[in-house]
Amino acid sequence: MENRNNKRPLRIALTKGRLEKDTVALLEKIGYDCTAVHEKGRRLILPVGDDMEVVLAKAADVITYVENGVCDLGVVGKDTIMEQNGKFFELLDLRFGRCRFALAGKKGDNFYEGSHIRTIATKYPNIARAFFEKKNMDVDIVKIEGSVELAPLLGLSHAIVDIVETGTTLKENGLEVFEFICPISARLIANTVSLKLRREEIEKLLGEIERELEK
Amino acid sequence: MNRYDLITPEGTRDLLFEECAAVKSVERRLLGIFSMRGFSEVVTPGLEFYDVFDLKSRYFPPETMYKLVDNKARLMVVRPDSTMPIARMTATRLAAQELPIRLCYSQSVYRNRPSMRGRRDEIRQTGIEIIGSADRRADLEMLSEALEALDSFKTGSSRLELGHIGFFKALLSRLDCDADTKEEIRSLIEFKNFPALGDLLDSIDDPADAAALRQLPRLFGGEEVFEKARLLTGADNAEAENALAELEDIYAQAKALGYSGEITVDLGLVNRMDYYTGIVVKGYIEDVGDAVLSGGRYDRLLSEFGLDMPATGFAVNTDSVARAEMKYADYSVKPVDVIVYGDSAHIPEALTHIKALTAQGLRAESALFGDLGDVREYARSKGIKRIDTVTDTVVTENI
Numbered sequence: 294m295e296n297r298n299n300k301r302p303l304r305i306a307l308t309k310g311r312l313e314k315d316t317v318a319l320l321e322k323i324g325y326d327c328t329a330v331h332e333k334g335r336r337l338i339l340p341v342g343d344d345m346e347v348v349l350a351k352a353a354d355v356i357t358y359v360e361n362g363v364c365d366l367g368v369v370g371k372d373t374i375m376e377q378n379g380k381f382f383e384l385l386d387l388r389f390g391r392c393r394f395a396l397a398g399k400k401g402d403n404f405y406e407g408s409h410i411r412t413i414a415t416k417y418p419n420i421a422r423a424f425f426e427k428k429n430m431d432v433d434i435v436k437i438e439g440s441v442e443l444a445p446l447l448g449l450s451h452a453i454v455d456i457v458e459t460g461t462t463l464k465e466n467g468l469e470v471f472e473f474i475c476p477i478s479a480r481l482i483a484n485t486v487s488l489k490l491r492r493e494e495i496e497k498l499l500g501e502i503e504r505e506l507e508k
Numbered sequence: 509m510n511r512y513d514l515i516t517p518e519g520t521r522d523l524l525f526e527e528c529a530a531v532k533s534v535e536r537r538l539l540g541i542f543s544m545r546g547f548s549e550v551v552t553p554g555l556e557f558y559d560v561f562d563l564k565s566r567y568f569p570p571e572t573m574y575k576l577v578d579n580k581a582r583l584m585v586v587r588p589d590s591t592m593p594i595a596r597m598t599a600t601r602l603a604a605q606e607l608p609i610r611l612c613y614s615q616s617v618y619r620n621r622p623s624m625r626g627r628r629d630e631i632r633q634t635g636i637e638i639i640g641s642a643d644r645r646a647d648l649e650m651l652s653e654a655l656e657a658l659d660s661f662k663t664g665s666s667r668l669e670l671g672h673i674g675f676f677k678a679l680l681s682r683l684d685c686d687a688d689t690k691e692e693i694r695s696l697i698e699f700k701n702f703p704a705l706g707d708l709l710d711s712i713d714d715p716a717d718a719a720a721l722r723q724l725p726r727l728f729g730g731e732e733v734f735e736k737a738r739l740l741t742g743a744d745n746a747e748a749e750n751a752l753a754e755l756e757d758i759y760a761q762a763k764a765l766g767y768s769g770e771i772t773v774d775l776g777l778v779n780r781m782d783y784y785t786g787i788v789v790k791g792y793i794e795d796v797g798d799a800v801l802s803g804g805r806y807d808r809l810l811s812e813f814g815l816d817m818p819a820t821g822f823a824v825n826t827d828s829v830a831r832a833e834m835k836y837a838d839y840s841v842k843p844v845d846v847i848v849y850g851d852s853a854h855i856p857e858a859l860t861h862i863k864a865l866t867a868q869g870l871r872a873e874s875a876l877f878g879d880l881g882d883v884r885e886y887a888r889s890k891g892i893k894r895i896d897t898v899t900d901t902v903v904t905e906n907i
Contacts, residue, residue, distance in 0.1 A: 360797070361627075361797045362795075362796065362797015362798065363797070380699070380798070381699065382699055382700035382701070382725075383699055383700065383701040383702070383703065383704070384700060384702055385702065385703065386702075386703035480703070483700075484797050485797075485798065485799070486792045486796065486797055486798060486799065487797075488700070489667065489669060489728070489772070489774070489792055490665075490667065490792060490794065492728075492729070
């Protein structure tokens with residue numbers, strides 16, 4: 294049995310990799326001791342400051358952990374939020390991890406010409422489907438796990454829906470952006486119950502982050 | 509070929525021993541409370557026609573319902589909710605009843621959810637509906653039952669949260685934008701999506717009401733919420749002011765109901781805008797990542813079934829409560845107090861002896877072995893402390 298008064302530390306799930314580094318940098322700027330994260334080794338749950346802990350997870354899992362309430366907060370890209378959806382509060386745009394979703398294909402192709410059904414390769418089938426549903430277009434979607442750019446080059450698809458940061462990969466492979474879909478950045482999300490039951494702790498952190506972002 | 513004869517469908521589960529005991533304990537406790545307060549239990553069919561859930565005021569996305577077709581090719585669903593069938597039943601079979609009608613229920617609902625997300629498709633709910641009263645007394649009674657339910661849970665601290673859908677509707681109705689945009693605003697407020705709500709409202713040319721809506725997701729907490737909300741609404745928005753005054757009154761009176769937890773207010777509780785018409789409520793307990801109690805006033809639902817009648821109610825997700833209770837309360841299976849063994853000439857006598865024992869309040873089981881040695885071994889492995897051997901006499905042996 295757990296002790297009723299012994300609350301666990303506020304738990305924040307971070308998307309491993311770049312968002313993790315950016316978040317840790319942000320937490321350090323507002324005065325949280327993140328030594329344990331720098332010296333994490335292979336550990337996945339790490340203390341931050343005195344009363345918080347960081348959980349390192351894959352992007353989609355951040356949402357799952359927060360949605361189910363085993364983590365109170367999470368930092369995850371808008372791309373994952375759009376692809377996966379779910380029930381949580383989206384509190385803050387952290388303004389890092391910025392990039393864009395785009396429809397892209399072979400340079401010079403006119404994607405919208407003709408009445409044939411297009412095949413779209415993507416790592417984000419839900420986003421691709423929603424995008425074309427808005428345009429009332431029926432498309433075939435093929436889910437690709439790795440470098441999506443290959444699909445149009447190999448003739449598997451007419452275009453791709455993917456994240457574009459600088460556009461270098463597209464350019465080097467003879468592809469170009471046909472249309473930007475939406476901007477993306479890292480978001481701070483919260484479990485719906487945690488925000489209510491641990492309001493003071495969360496609002497304190499939220500305030501500190503907001504002030505730092507305003508600087 | 510894959511056969512699925514040894515597993516249960518995703519999102520469903522067998523309830524064994526402790527889990528079953530915990531769920532049933534929560535259900536019985538709640539039904540006990542409701543019954544003592546004048547509610548009559550009802551059961552509605554597990555299958556209903558699709559049309560019962562195809563309503564203007566409550567939208568169930570078709571893909572979230574388990575559907576099947578009956579032998580006349582009519583579309584049926586496995587009930588995704590209990591309030592709609594109860595409204596159907598009330599409007600048709602209880603239309604002539606004296607009002608108010610107090611009904612309670614304890615049954616599962618089924619939702620086809622995205623798989624592998626740790627969520628359940630089969631959800632056990634126990635709840636109440638108070639039908640036929642628009643009086644504030646009915647809202648307070650509903651709250652007092654919700655608070656008694658929360659207080660009955662053997663878990664960590666609980667909290668009740670109150671909102672009023674009328675406040676949001678009053679702000680929204682003055683905004684000059686189409687229905688889709690309004691729905692988007694509602695959804696962004698429900699999920700406290702500050703960044704996107706800000707962007708969307710920036711694009712709307714109505715500074716005052718947009719500013720109020722922008723603050724809505726932040727308007728949660730205690731008493732101070734009312735003051736903040738008043739500052740945001742224009743003095744001319746009587747509808748918003750009325751909703752706020754009603755909520756403030758109910759909040760003040762709810763605090764006098766003797767609840768052990770905290771009661772808070774969230775004006776951003778805007779789920780099911782077309783369904784709810786007044787006070788809305790959510791209950792939370794520690795260790796559970798979603799509301800365990802949810803309800804509110806729904807004055808328009810019954811009219812969709814041809815009987816225009818106000819109503820209010822709530823449902824408790826008993827599975828979640830039971831899971832949380834298992835951390836605090838002991839639901840483990842206890843061995844019986846006595847095992848009774850009769851030799852082959854005294855089997856009826858042994859069974860009669862069991863009746864005598866249970867009449868004294870002892871839990872007793874019959875030994876199904878032909879040999880006393882086997883009975884002793886079984887009793888030891890099960891942790892049963894007493895063996896009664898029935899022959900012409902009864903011999904008690906403590907082990």
